Amino acid sequence: MNTAVISNNLLFFFVGAWPNGPLGGIALTLILASSAAILASILGLVWGISLTLSQGWLRRILLAVCELLRAIPVLLLIFWCYFLLPIAFGIDIPGVLTVIAALSLVSGAYLAYTVQSGIRAVPDGQWEAAHASGLNRYQVLRLVILPQALRIVQPSFVNQWVVLVKDTSLAYIVGVAEFTFVASQVNSREQVYPLEVFGFIALVYLLLCTAVQWLGKRVLAGRVVA
Template sequence: MDFSQLIKGFDVVWQNLDYLAWGNYPDGPISGIALTLLMSLAAIVLATGLGIIAGIGLVVLTSWPRRILVTILAFLQAIPIIMLIFWSYFLVPVLFQIDVPAIFTVIMALALIGAAYIAYAVFAGMIAITDEQWQAAYSLGLKRQQVIVYIILPQAIRMMMPSFINQWISLIKDSSLAYIVGVAEFTFLATQVNNRVIVNPTQIFLFVIAVYFVICWSLNFAASRFIKQYQLS
């Protein structure tokens, strides 16, 4: 295949661009790139919130509550995301007799595993703060919760923001695993298009790579700019 044929092969992408972008919306449920972005955003927000809470827990908890938290985080770090999605979707309805939406399953699986990694990033940032800052805050009459929320945690998050960004990007890429429970995200629709036209798979999946690159690069760029402005302010 020469270069001109490669470029011409992208016609199949342009012809199906609307479908790849948002599926059959508004005549059907939103899917494609739009669904990937929505799931990723929801997972990022949940993972960050849960990760910060768990990271604080690693610092303040002691004895058996801390051991339980460490065990849960270790389990989430050890299990592959695809297995957590699979078992959550197929096993939870059997155990609890409830219907679990596939999209919700994917978001929660991504958020829980992302939170486990963010928790240790927050923990590392918090214990890196010198004891003098803790003692100075206590000498001002602040309670432990106030010291953490207003003094220690903001500094820890600032230091660990690059780790946050890396984890957010991983969550975006891992959202493609939603195919295992039939969620019609971007790669799922790209595979559908490829199976339907049975030609030019190279162009279709090059387009998939390009879209994920643009999404992840944009997030990295925006977050990096925000960090620079935040550090200068």
């Protein structure tokens, strides 16, 4: 095994063509994953609460959109966003932003159901006791129900963040030079070291996913306690 191919291209693996070109590699993968994770978490939280509290036609619309996003393959949604968002807004939207938008929408749809399930898992007695103490419906949700629900759904949030790290590799379809993309470029240039290159890819994703899992548990645990 020739590890020199890794060490000789290490900077390219980390930042791509930057500073002589656009940022790429592991750095761009982290930007994509962290941005999508933040947006998806916010969207999933708001969406999940809305699914819980809404009724009638509004709830049916929210459910329909959620089901649609969960049914569309992530790769296809990235492709659609890349071509449809510029048409919808009349401006040229960078591939990085379209990837973040697509990943956020899909993950937000999954997390919406997660949040809804977490809220429903809290015993009805909690609602009744909080109402009896004089709190209105939204105060009960924010101060009593959500802290317990987030504790219940914490593993699902962390799992979705890990999935996001891996799904950033799908950005290649719109030419975004994330880690897998630049690693494939190295493999095409070197040609004779696929085992070393793709083994390095697997190792890096393992380390990234492990770090996200470790960090995510502590961030969520700290916020739930707070």
